[in-house]
Amino acid sequence: MARMSWSEACQLDSSLLSLDHFFSVPPDYAQTLTGGLTNRCWKVVSSNGEAYVWRPATQITKAFSISRFQEYQILSAIRDSQLSPAPIFINDQGLLVEWVEGESLAASLDFDSLLETMVAIHNLNTQRIPVAPFNFTARVDHYWMLLREDLKTQPYHDVYQGWRKAPVLADVGTTLCHFDLAGYNMVKTEQGNKVIDWEYAALADPRLDLTLSIDVMDASPLEAVYQYCKLREIEGVDDWVEGVMAWKPRATMMAMLWYLLAYQLWGDEQYLTQAEKILDTFCS
CATH class of the missing domain: 3.30.200.20 (Phosphorylase Kinase; domain 1)
Incomplete structure (x- = not known):
């Protein structure tokens, strides 16, 4: 700094x-x-x-x-x-x-602690939060629309078109979602762990929030879903497993477009490299 x-x-x-x-x-x-x-x-x-x-x-x-x-x-x-x-x-x-004064958990956060914090966020009363629900298709369409034509190559176009619609799933309700919950956005304080950087937060399907954190933390999807449902005392685990698996390719595609847009805005090759890596996972 x-x-x-x-x-x-x-x-x-x-x-x-x-x-x-x-x-x-x-x-x-x-x-x-x-x-x-x-x-x-x-x-x-x-x-x-x-x-x-x-x-x-x-x-x-x-x-x-x-x-x-x-x-x-x-x-x-x-x-x-x-x-x-x-x-x-x-x-x-x-x-x-x-x-927020404290110790960054970027290098020391375990997934169980992350899930406990995520559950606390998802259990918050959303009736007092005056914001519109998250629209996945509108968000990825916005990213795609802003991209330069030279970045809209056929492989990227195909992945975007293939996964731009939200999945049709059993309704589990909406919760407040952070959408970037990981150790680098958490701080250990005397009052407990606090979460920072709420700029992507929205009211949304909590299974998408869970999917994003599973990916960032490289956790086992099945184990993560079962542990999450246990913490929230949810019995219909199958709907959550199905939801996380359905959101995964869509969340990955959204991240791919995010990196492409970041490359366009800053010109930093690391963002393009990351977008290409994600594209390769779809192609393979």
Whole structure:
């Protein structure tokens, strides 16, 4: 993380200037935060030592269908859960949230702990969350539409068209889903594990959220589903196994398009390489 004076940070990112009315005295300093792929966030430390995270709204967040206002609404609705950072301030330039002090679980999180946190999120009351349900087809269509024509090669087109529709499954209801739950987005604190980076969160089929985390953690799908259902005291396990297996290729295709779009936006070859690797799994 690069630490710099507030004035230097504002020169690098003009969205920080929108916080001038929030802080009565200019902050002591700001630090760039590493780790976030979608956007570049800032740790902001005020003159009294309080720390925050500034999550800007940019063309990048817009390209990935991320709404800081939706993120703010979700964090506001679940702030009493002790699972997330508290939202502090929102404007059209971005979102300010509290800094979560603790130890990153990026390298030390076991899958059982992840499932316990996921179940806690999925058990939250969604009636207080004023956001529209997640639309899988609309999301992947949006990613595809934004891609340059030279990236829309036939192999990518075929995979996208083959898996762009949500599966027809037994209804298990919708829950709040984080959609990027892994150790790199969890922090061990004195109050327990907290989850950060809620920018992709939405109301959706919890089996899709489970599928995404199984993939990231490289866990056994069957074992993960059975353990998850045990924790939530769900008896109809077959509907969950079927759901996870049906969502897997669709979630993988969505990730492929995400990496293609990331490559287009940043020009970093690692994203194209990742998209090609995913494409190869479909071709094989």
